[in-house]
Amino acid sequence: MNIETFTDIAAPLGVLGVKITQNDRLTAEWYSEPDIRRNIYSATKSFTSCAVGFAVQEGLLSLDEKLVDAFPEDLPDTVSENLAKSTVRDLLTMSLGEERPQLMAEQRVTCPKDDWVKMSLAFPLPHEPGTHFLYSNVGPYLAGVLVQRRSGCDLTSYLTPRLFSHLGIRKPTWEMDPLGYSFGAGGLFLSLSELHKFGLFYLNKGKWNGRQLLSPAWIDESTSQQGAGPYGYLFWRGKYNSYRADGKYCQYSMVFPDQNAVISMLSECRDSKTLMNAIYEELCPQL
Numbered sequence: 303m304n305i306e307t308f309t310d311i312a313a314p315l316g317v318l319g320v321k322i323t324q325n326d327r328l329t330a331e332w333y334s335e336p337d338i339r340r341n342i343y344s345a346t347k348s349f350t351s352c353a354v355g356f357a358v359q360e361g362l363l364s365l366d367e368k369l370v371d372a373f374p375e376d377l378p379d380t381v382s383e384n385l386a387k388s389t390v391r392d393l394l395t396m397s398l399g400e401e402r403p404q405l406m407a408e409q410r411v412t413c414p415k416d417d418w419v420k421m422s423l424a425f426p427l428p429h430e431p432g433t434h435f436l437y438s439n440v441g442p443y444l445a446g447v448l449v450q451r452r453s454g455c456d457l458t459s460y461l462t463p464r465l466f467s468h469l470g471i472r473k474p475t476w477e478m479d480p481l482g483y484s485f486g487a488g489g490l491f492l493s494l495s496e497l498h499k500f501g502l503f504y505l506n507k508g509k510w511n512g513r514q515l516l517s518p519a520w521i522d523e524s525t526s527q528q529g530a531g532p533y534g535y536l537f538w539r540g541k542y543n544s545y546r547a548d549g550k551y552c553q554y555s556m557v558f559p560d561q562n563a564v565i566s567m568l569s570e571c572r573d574s575k576t577l578m579n580a581i582y583e584e585l586c587p588q589l
Contacts, residue, residue: 303330308584315577316570317552319494323502324563324589339474339491340568343549346476347442349500350486351394351536353449353457355520356464362452365391369423372448376420384427390448392431393441394536395529399429405439405487407550416480419447435531439487442536443479446486457484468510469499488549494568500547501555501564525557541582542589552577561589 303322309332312320319337322330357363363372369388370377377385384399392398404425405418415421422440429436446457453460458476466474474496477489492500503509504525508516524535525545532539538548546556552569565585571577 303585303588305330305332305585308580311580311584312567312569312571312577315552315573317577318568318570320565320567321494321498322563322565322585323498324561333494337493337495339493339496340553341488341549342490342492342497342547342553342568343488343551344439345497345547345549345553345555346488346490347486347536348547348555349461349490350442350446350449350457351524351534352465352500352516353461353486354390354394354445354535355516355524356460357449357452358520359517363390363448365389365394369393369444373419373423373444376417376423378420378424382427384430385423388427388431390445391528391535393445393448394524394534395432396435396437396441396531396533397432397529398436398438398441399427399431399434400436400438400440401426401428403436403438405443407488410485418443418479418481419483433530435529435533437531442487443485445536447483449486450483456482457486464515465503468513468515469496469503471496471499494566497547497553497555497568498564498566501557501566504545505557505559505562505564542586554581556581558586558589561586563589 318335319333367390475491477485479485507518507521525537526534527539528534537545539545543560544556544558546554552571552574555566557564
């Protein structure tokens with residue numbers, strides 16, 4: 303694959319590296335800086351989705367569980383009608399019914415409270431769950447906490463024997479909340495090559511080196527459109543029937559099932575629209 307035209311656009315935008323695999327072959331690779339671990343920001347959410355998938359597979363939780371049953375000790379004094387209706391599935395689809403985004407980066411830095419679980423469950427939910435798409439960190443954070451409580455370990459420890467060790471990802475750094483829970487909405491640090499392997503794992507429907515690790519049915523369900531937005535279970539939907547792990551400043555692992563391809567990149571890009579257009583216009587037609 304010829305990516306010179308793309309890299310001419312991408313380099314000035316702050317792209318640090320690109321990897322493209324199609325039909326099990328690395329067809330293009332380019333770096334402007336060494337392939338080191340960096341914050342993948344909200345692409346972390348897709349790893350939390352993966353952790354939820356393993357937890358469902360192991361019978362630790364159900365997407366149909368009501369939040370009032372999943373977090374009985376953390377509820378506000380008055381449980382609203384919409385909170386009472388909310389389920390674990392609503393945490394994964396960005397359709398919890400929130401009024402505005404919460405637990406975003408700048409909010410976490412200045413947050414005066416340590417117990418983010420109780421705080422999150424007390425946020426207003428003016429919309430009926432499942433009807434209103436709003437991008438917020440509350441859903442993936444709570445979903446990650448639930449996996450950690452049911453499994454008895456943090457998300458890094460949970461995913462290591464189930465995913466990371468198989469993909470050759472040695473214990474990564476992962477942001478934690480004040481009480482020591484892995485922050486399921488962001489703060490995972492990976493290299494481009496490690497993030498790219500995650501995309502390949504999903505392209506291969508949860509199989510790695512001949513071993514079926516995660517249910518193909520979960521892969522299909524979690525990456526299909528769910529709820530009210532262009533979103534699965536913590537994966538964005540895109541053109542060409544694609545889906546992606548997507549983090550701030552353009553940390554991407556984009557999966558194209560119809561083309562049997564994955565395009566991944568780490569970036570410091572503040573112009574995601576221009577970069578995404580370049581991916582769709584310069585790279586995708588070559589797949």
